[in-house]
Amino acid sequence: MHRGKQIAEAPPRHEVSVQEVIELSGGVYLLRTDRPDCEYSPGDCVSIFSCDGLESRPYSLCSDVHASDLLFLFRRFDEGRVSKELAALLPGDRLELSPPFGWFRPAEERFGPKIYCATGTGIAPFLSARLSGAPAPAMLMWGGRDEANLPMPELFPERRIAISPQRVNRFFGEIDIDEQPQVYACGHQSMIETLQQQLIARGLPRENFHSEIFFR
């Protein structure tokens, strides 16, 4: 029997080429890369590695799962390690990504009207769902620093927009629990916790609430 130290195998990485990085407004960017040989579902993330390959951060894919490229929506943090590097990428630069992973499934088929709720770049998995062919949700509630930071608003014909992530909370009372909606929330932890507490206190079954925290 082998009694030596077990050496963990490094998880596989894909190398992709950057196609473009576009600043939408106020430090929010779209990053488009080649697509490696991988499958994913709306709601999946990949870890994107820093240029020196030593650190990584998860980013939600916001592209059409059938497309030949990958799209990401991210905010640049000036004090941050990885997002600052992503904002400075140029076409042709190389990036390392983990294979896609995730459990948040905003495009899944479930009984009841869907409500999407997001702060800032937390809209990314909902963009992927819509671009991949999922029907429009009964309602999108989104809070961001600037209305221009919401890409492709036409994908969400029924929407409530708050010009501040915190102020999205004011729309929560509009969710009709009697309709037994499926609620999908993504973005800042405080928004997600507030929404979950309010809806469960009003009688929403726990299994009707789905969430993905980007920022604590």
Ligand SMILES: Cc1cc2nc3c(=O)[nH]c(=O)nc-3n(C[C@H](O)[C@H](O)[C@H](O)COP(=O)(O)OP(=O)(O)OC[C@H]3O[C@@H](n4cnc5c(N)ncnc54)[C@H](O)[C@@H]3O)c2cc1C
């Ligand atoms: C499952 C998952 C999916 C994610 N998907 C996305 C996505 O699609 N798009 C996206 O933009 N982000 C996403 N994130 C967040 C992302 O992974 C990084 O945490 C974020 O980009 C900051 O990384 P960084 O290396 O630039 O900053 P770090 O080096 O991790 O942070 C360093 C400093 O940056 C500042 N900072 C970082 N985050 C914040 C914050 N929220 N508020 C204020 N200051 C902050 C602080 O000063 C902090 O000390 C996701 C996170 C998770 C867990």
